Amino acid sequence: MIRKFTLSTLFAAALVLGACSGSDSTSAGDFNDADVTFAQEMIPHHRQAVEMSDLAATRSTDPDILALADEIIAAQDPEIALMTGWLDDWDEDVPGDMGDMSGMDHGGDGQMAGMMSPEQMSDLRGSTGPEFDRLFLEQMIEHHEGALEMAVREQSDGRFTDAIALAQEIERTQMAEIARMKDLLAS
Template identity: 50%
Template sequence: MTAHRSLGRTAGVVATAAAAVLLAACGSDDGSSGHHAPGHDKSSTSSTPSVSASDSQGAHNAQDVAFAQGMIPHHRQAVVMADLAPSRAKSQAVTDLAATIKKAQDPEITTMSGWLKTWGRNVPTGDMPSMSGMAHSGGGMDGMMPEADMTKLEKLSGPAFDTAFLQMMIGHHQGAVDMAKTEQSKGAYGPAETLAKSIIMSQSAEIARMNKMLGK
């Protein structure tokens, strides 16, 4: 009888000790104790890379802002020039080119304006670059036509208009290509870099097309 009672007490002590060990292990697992299990820290930070990746998709820098603020008025001036062609050009090829330019650049103006609004930055008004765009891009006026040249173009018609339009638009496009190359090398916003690549490809092709029309 005494031996039976002794065995019972021993079993109770063992059970109590086991329970204490189990509780200690649980405390370590959920961080309630002063020591963390190696696997716990790893699992608690496993979501960080995906959050960072998501954030980086929307990242932009000063160059991206300058690109949009400089290219919007640049595009607007090209559209103004293109709008002159239907009533002044003699060559149907010039009229068709002007329509192509307007069709491509109008939506790009809308896209870039949307970026600036999202970033809380000013959308330029008119067809001249903003001072902030010029300051950051190191040449926001690349290829922009002076007001005197725009006035002169408005007064031309026939073959004289065609020649002046092509010559001016070539310079205008070359400026846009330079601005787009700067964005590709210094920008951070993926969609802006993609647009810059598209501008380089499309406007370089149009430069070659206009040079051919001029007999170069």
């Protein structure tokens, strides 16, 4: 388990360092609208996953849940910084806080795929112990499934090599985390 965490963290760090290397890999010809959409949607999506994971520290005592939450934060915080850098380099808007997502309709029900509603977030914030653990796992599975949709779309429609590589890493790690969370729910 620690090895997966380390490899994922190292991959994200390598992407961040590559983005900061000063190379001309972010020139206007190297990205397209799909890359911009991927970054602009994945940033608030990751922010919500980090917010959900932050709650675990004060609401769960399950070491598996706490470890998973820490891993999600450790992987997704650097990815947020990386995608923010791309958008800055491309002179594109960087999404603000979660309130900026209200007009986005990517999940068919008025919100982006996998994003938790204000009511779901309120339920999660209001729970502790085994109830929190169950809600966290159920909601994070749904959340990860939404991220997978975005990652697959980026891999088929994107042009920016680093964004496609990040989408592949998101797909790989979040599929593994979904399997892990389903196992935890079943136990």
